[in-house]
Amino acid sequence: MKKSIVITIFSAAFIVSCGPKSTAVTVPKFSSAENLAQGKTVFENSCNRCHKLPDPAKHDDQGWIKTLSRMAPKAKLTDEQHQMVYDYLISVNKK
Template identity: 85%
Template sequence: MKKSIALALLASAFIISCGPKSSAVTGPKFTSSEHLAQGKTVFENSCNRCHKLPDPAKHDDKGWIKTLSRMAPKAKLTDEQHQMVYDYLISVNKK
């Protein structure tokens, strides 16, 4: 019985550790023109590999959080790149 519980806990810990990181963007962080320019470059180079670049006005700030949380792992963006892309998009977004 104890072995079964220990095995179940170990398996659960393994499954959780393999899941996505919860370091999601929650709002703007970078505002310098250098970071925003880097965000634009990452956006253009990473997102354009798989699909046409979306218009930044396509989503509001919260919509971009949701979209990027789904797409950043697919594009293999680092947490910093994810944040810079988000900050770039909301800086040029008209919504």
Template identity: 55%
Template sequence: MKRIILAGSLAAVALLSCTPKASTAASPVLAVSTAEQIAQGKTIFENSCGRCHKLPDPAKHTPVQWVGIMNSMAPKAKLTDEQHQWVYDYVVSVKK
């Protein structure tokens, strides 16, 4: 029983740690990128991400999958918290 509780707790912590980072410049209310910022996110995605590898189709991943991808790749691309948010908002805005 203790193992089940521990496994559930660890899964919850892992899931919560994979959420997009909030920008320190943003207000405490949920930040929503503007259309201009999302356009900048697309440019950053194409230029920064495409510099090292073939770009994935944004519509092929769910928003939850993008959280993990972005949290893994944004530091490698040296994105600021704002850029991280803009790229995330761009990729999840692409419709299938």
């Protein structure tokens, strides 16, 4: 009985540690007004350097995951900024 619990814990840890290494943004994480405001600021300051600021409604939540995974490195965002921008965008994309 005890042994099977230990095995379960180890296999769970194994599965988690062997997951994708990158800290890709795939789910909303921040939701406080403060984080969303920060995300908006980062978005407005970082995403209009190469092109006009995109309309948040351009993509649904899934679409922004894909687009941001290409754009966040271009904008040299930290993982945290990437996450905050994502959470801001999906809070206003109305989809």
